Amino acid sequence: MTAITKYDRLEATGLWRASPDKQRVDVVVCIGDATLTIKDMRDQALTHWSLAAIERANPGKRPALFHPEGDTTETLEIADDEDEMIRAIEKLRKAVERARPRKGRLRGFLTVALLAAGAAAAAFLLPDAIVDQALKVVPAVKRAEIGNSLLTHMQRSTGIPCSSPTATQSLVELTQRMTTDEGPTYLAVMRAGVKDAIHIPGGVILLSRTMVEDYESPDVLAGYIIAEQARRADRDPLRHVLESAGTMATLRLLTTSRLPDGTLEAHAKQLLIEDPAPVAVAPILARFEAQSIPSSPYGYAIDVTGEQTLELIEGDPLAGVAQMPVLPDASWVRLQTICEG
Known part of the structure; x- marks a missing residue:
């Protein structure tokens, strides 16, 4: 801008x-x-x-x-x-x-897409084509708006994000530490309703307060953030919204630059109850290595026995390697109090 x-x-x-x-x-x-x-x-x-x-x-x-x-x-x-x-x-x-996208421009694209689709294959191809085009033309501004709207609906179950004058600075430090070249990551610690971590459009990752309160070091929390970043890279969170919303809601986004509020409310509820998508081990280990964060604490947090996460534990790229902490101890201690206010 x-x-x-x-x-x-x-x-x-x-x-x-x-x-x-x-x-x-x-x-x-x-x-x-x-x-x-x-x-x-x-x-x-x-x-x-x-x-x-x-x-x-x-x-x-x-x-x-x-x-x-x-x-x-x-x-x-x-x-x-x-x-x-x-x-x-x-x-x-x-x-x-x-x-913001202008209605006329989006309507023009829609007309061309409808003419090119072909009546015989439209029932099978058009929904995917519309979603694909929406992902191309929806700007970052609109993605942030959709993410904010989802967060507003989710707050009925989660409460507002935790905040305190001292601990919020530590959250800013962690946000800066976990941001990658793919784009900014904005972190919010939620009081309730979030099991572990959830990502939404706009680069936002919502974290359960247990992630900051129940562990002795920030390594586990960083692991959950990396996992969400990997899921976000595998599947555009806006695609998840649009595929859940359906063709008509996606058409409405293209023609009016808005999604129905009921659609956003339904997706917000879905995000809070659905199981996280699986993440391939090799690319997630590469992310741990690139961000200089050990993967074994995250592996043991998922399965305390280590049996189901053996690849994350034995493949830890930082095993036996001196490393910089995810956060200084003082910052981590302050962050652990962010939901106490």
């Missing part, structure tokens, strides 16, 4: 509220490559908001009040005297809006 370059390193002060039952906190707001970073007055990151999914609660009014798309419980208030930051956020929001 070229509009971001102009505002690189722009900072302003504001008031951030994590949830309605929390007090507002004085914060420093700064614009990064793809996120709005909210930091406390000691320069510790409290949270990151995707620039692609920020909404304004009071258009045209001051002080400006913003929140993540689909989640009005977390708010950021920016005062009148921070006019440059307000204008910057508004300009970036407009740039995102212009980047």
Whole structure:
């Protein structure tokens, strides 16, 4: 998004509220490559908001009040005297809006696709063709919107993501540690409802609080994150949404740039109860090696006897090798308290 370059390193002060039952906190707001970073007055990151999914609660009014798309419980208030930051956020929001797929362009593609499909084979080929095309034309902005909508529906079962002023900085550290060249990974620790880990469109991975509370080191948690990254690489999470939604819902996405809310609600429920897709051992071991993380702790976490995960344990690429910790001990201890607030 070229509009971001102009505002690189722009900072302003504001008031951030994590949830309605929390007090507002004085914060420093700064614009990064793809996120709005909210930091406390000691320069510790409290949270990151995707620039692609920020909404304004009071258009045209001051002080400006913003929140993540689909989640009005977390708010950021920016005062009148921070006019440059307000204008910057508004300009970036407009740039995102212009980047959304236009109905006319998508309808044009749909017409061509329907004409080319052929009536005899349409019943078998058209659904897959529509999904494939949707995956090609749906931009990252829309993927983030769909992911945020799914998360909003899931929060009815999971509660809002865990957050605390001290532990959130550790989660940011872990997020940076686990991000790969494939794209950013955004992590959220959920209070309930998530068995181990779930990935959704937009690069988000949801983690059960047990992943941070029940283990002595972050190696197991990192293993579950790597497994979700491997599943995400094997199968586009948006494909999973569209295949579950069906042809008509996918057509609606192509023609209106929206998915029915009922479709998203149903998929959110499905994600919370379905078993994770199997992951091939060889590529996942390659990921452990590339990210310098041992695979055996993850193997024993899945099966304490090691019988069902012998390949992960015996094939550990870091066995006997000195390694950098996934997180410093102090950061891991703080992260373990993220759901206590």
